[in-house]
Amino acid sequence: MTLIPDLDREARRRRPRKAVLLVALTATLSLLCCAGGMAAFFLDGLSSDDQTLSAYGCGAGGPLPATGDMPRLSGFNxxxxxxxxxxxxxxxxxxxxxxxxxxxxxxxxxxxxxxxxxxxxxxxxxxxxxxxxxxxxxxxxxxxxxxxxxxxxxxxxxxxxxxxxxxxxxxxxxxxxxxxxxxxxxxxxxxxxxxxxxxxxxxxxxxAAGASAALACTAMGDVSASGWTTPVKAGLVSGFRTASRPDHQGVDLGAARGDDILAAAAGTVIVSRCDNDSEPPFRCDRDGSPSTPGCGWYVDIKHAGEIITRYCHMLYRPKVQVGDTVAAGQQIGIVGTSGHSSGPHLHFEVHLNGDRSSSGATNPMVWMRERGAPLGTGE
Known part of the structure; x- marks a missing residue:
């Protein structure tokens, strides 16, 4: 069985060879460590925006003097x-x-x-x-x-x-x-x-790392000064609303079965349940499949600014309940493959304006990168 299907010809033409090899290697390692997985993921047309981290500063350049020229920022004089x-x-x-x-x-x-x-x-x-x-x-x-x-x-x-x-x-x-x-x-x-x-x-x-005065970019697992951290240590295996999966409202991170899932930021749990608990053939206490509907065991957390994050396909019932207040980096569940899933991974979504529907979804790669907690960089 081929672990990683060949990328489509057009996607290969657009991407540098080095980027293709890096993404393929990350996905391969993620899959190999997922013992017990049912089937391989499909690496589907990840955009260059998903793969490449921009060269943002992390504070090392120092703050602007209060007497110097100020940038223009909407809403502030x-x-x-x-x-x-x-x-x-x-x-x-x-x-x-x-x-x-x-x-x-x-x-x-x-x-x-x-x-x-x-x-x-x-x-x-x-x-x-x-x-x-x-x-x-x-x-x-x-x-x-x-x-x-x-x-x-x-x-x-x-x-x-x-x-x-x-x-x-x-x-x-x-x-x-x-x-x-x-x-x-x-x-x-x-x-x-x-x-x-x-x-x-x-x-x-x-x-920058929020608990350090050193003004360095966050390492994997750090909470940034803006209050965000990566939910799992894993490579990216499927992107946001790609050409082959336009209805994919989040990203898939190829974590191993049993890995901890962490809250990406402080907030309040607003959903903690099995997506198909009412349908006995699709209960979440078993591995899912590509024909199983839903998120499986999943959690939604509401954060400051009406931001919502979603964490799908947990192995067991989540470790948090509706109404719980969680801190950034707090464990909320364990990686599994319940629901609509072809192998252990975390499906992660970010929604704006308090809108849990697909209309509120935004690209998690961009959102997390902007907050100093880039996804998909592995361990």
């Missing part, structure tokens, strides 16, 4: 970006890991819209001032001090790094530990935009 740059530069000087920069920028977005507010009369919440709406009466400093972006940022970081385990917390929880806001969940909605600001102003630092 020059003054707001200068304030964000000031926040980021203070974090860098204090050697706070880049995840702290993302938390700080998101916090200032919620508290002040990145605007250095003075006294606003009746619109003030008590005596709150500055980017972080810090209160002089609560010991944050004098009114003049908390309206100094560098001072205010330093005070924020000093409190943040004293929070035990802040590097592993969801952004909104870490921010709330510092701010003690009356709206503790409000910070989450700024997470994606804050990460993009940090990327724009600090050479892609939101893609």
């Amino acid at each position: 020059e003054s707001q970006l200068r304030n964000a740059a000031a926040i980021i530069n203070v974090g860098a000087k204090l050697k706070v890991p880049p995840k702290g920069w993302v938390i700080a920028v998101a916090t200032a977005m919620q508290e002040s819209s990145l605007t250095n507010h003075g006294y606003l009369g009746t619109r003030n919440d008590h005596d709150s001032l500055g980017l972080f709406q810090q209160r002089p009466s609560q010991g944050w400093g004098t009114p003049a001090q908390v309206q100094d972006p560098e001072y205010a940022s330093r005070k924020f970081y000093e409190k943040l790094v004293k929070v035990k385990g802040w590097e592993r917390m969801p952004l909104t929880d870490a921010a709330q530990k510092v701010q003690r806001s009356a709206f503790p969940d409000a910070y989450a909605k700024h997470e994606l935009a804050a990460a993009e600001i940090v990327n724009q102003l600090a050479d892609g630092a939101a893609r």
